[in-house]
Amino acid sequence: MSEFKVTDRTKVKRGNQRATYDTDTVYKIIDEALVCHVGAKMADRPMVQPTIIWRIDDKVYIHGSSKNGLFAALVKGEEACITVTHLDGLVMARSSFHHSVNYRSVMIFSKATEITDESEKLYVLNEMMKQITPDRFDGVREPNQQELKATSVLQFDLTEVSAKVRTGPPVDDDEDLALPVWAGVIPVTTVMGNPIDDPLWLSNHGKK
Numbered sequence: 001m002s003e004f005k006v007t008d009r010t011k012v013k014r015g016n017q018r019a020t021y022d023t024d025t026v027y028k029i030i031d032e033a034l035v036c037h038v039g040a041k042m043a044d045r046p047m048v049q050p051t052i053i054w055r056i057d058d059k060v061y062i063h064g065s066s067k068n069g070l071f072a073a074l075v076k077g078e079e080a081c082i083t084v085t086h087l088d089g090l091v092m093a094r095s096s097f098h099h100s101v102n103y104r105s106v107m108i109f110s111k112a113t114e115i116t117d118e119s120e121k122l123y124v125l126n127e128m129m130k131q132i133t134p135d136r137f138d139g140v141r142e143p144n145q146q147e148l149k150a151t152s153v154l155q156f157d158l159t160e161v162s163a164k165v166r167t168g169p170p171v172d173d174d175e176d177l178a179l180p181v182w183a184g185v186i187p188v189t190t191v192m193g194n195p196i197d198d199p200l201w202l203s204n205h206g207k208k
Contacts, residue, residue, distance in 0.1 A: 009109055010162035020163045029106045029163055030055050033084040034132065034190075038062060040080045042073045053084065054128045055158075060108065061115075061124055063153045071152045074112040080156065082108040090186040093170035094179045100170065102185060106163045110156035118145070121153050 003021040004010070012019035020026075036053035039046065047070050051062045060082070064071055074080055089102035115121045122142065129137045143151065170183050197206065 004159070004161045006162070007109075007160050010107070010160055012162055012164055015164065015166075018164050018166050020165060021161070022163070025165070026106055026158070026161055026163050027055065029086065029104045030060060030084055031131070032086060036060075036062070036082050036084045038070065038074075038080050038082050040070060040074055040078045042070050042078070047073075052128065052132070053082070054131050056124065056127055058158045060156050060158060061128065061153060062156075063125065063128070063151055066150050066152045068152060071112075071154060074154055075114045075152070077111065079109060079111050082110070082156065086190075087188045088167070089188050091166075091170050092183055092186060094172045094176040094181045094183050098170055098172050098176075100166065102166050102168070104163070104165045106161065108156060108158065109160040110158070112154040112156055115153040115155055118148055121148055121151070124153055124155075125151070 002023045004023060004026065006021055010021070030053065033053055035050050037048050037050050039048040041047070049064075049068075049070050051064060054061055062082075083105065085103060085105040087101060087103055091100040091102055093099050115124055125143065125148075126137070129140070169185060172183065
């Protein structure tokens with residue numbers, strides 16, 4: 001089993017029994033995510049933006065407009081703090097103090113490398129399509145040169161990383177266990193709904 005090296009910043013101090021630095025666990029949490037939050041200093045203020053994240057080997061990627069101010073700050077050398085979180089359940093305890101949530105989270109500290117080579121950028125964006133919507137990859141049009149130019153793709157090394165995970169039932173005080181209050185976990189899941197047709201697609205390809 002391989003693990004990420006623990007640093008002063010990635011060492012979990014509160015609730016350290018829930019910390020893990022196992023690479024497989026970290027990769028799985030990232031791979032199951034559709035969205036991350038990227039925080040960094042932009043000009044004279046902190047900024048956090050949500051965006052799609054995907055992984056290729058030991059690197060993660062984000063993309064956005066080439067005019068994105070946060071991306072520009074990252075390209076200039078500002079360090080990013082990237083977080084991914086899955087909410088798996090609401091933990092209902094017998095006391096209000098011990099209510100909690102079951103979750104899986106990852107925190108990444110890294111500096112960005114901008115992907116500027118056109119062929120590499122196209123490869124990385126295609127990998128995003130394969131990972132997020134694999135059944136559509138062969139049918140959609142690839143970005144053209146103008147679209148590639150308008151898109152920034154940033155790469156981050158996965159070297160300074162930690163994960164934190166909570167599972168299981170509530171942890172109540174012994175004196176509260178006899179209280180006539182229901183306790184347990186309410187599962188929370190992300191579910192894909194039924195597809196909704198684009199009206200223009202229906203007008204061109206739907207049943208007449």
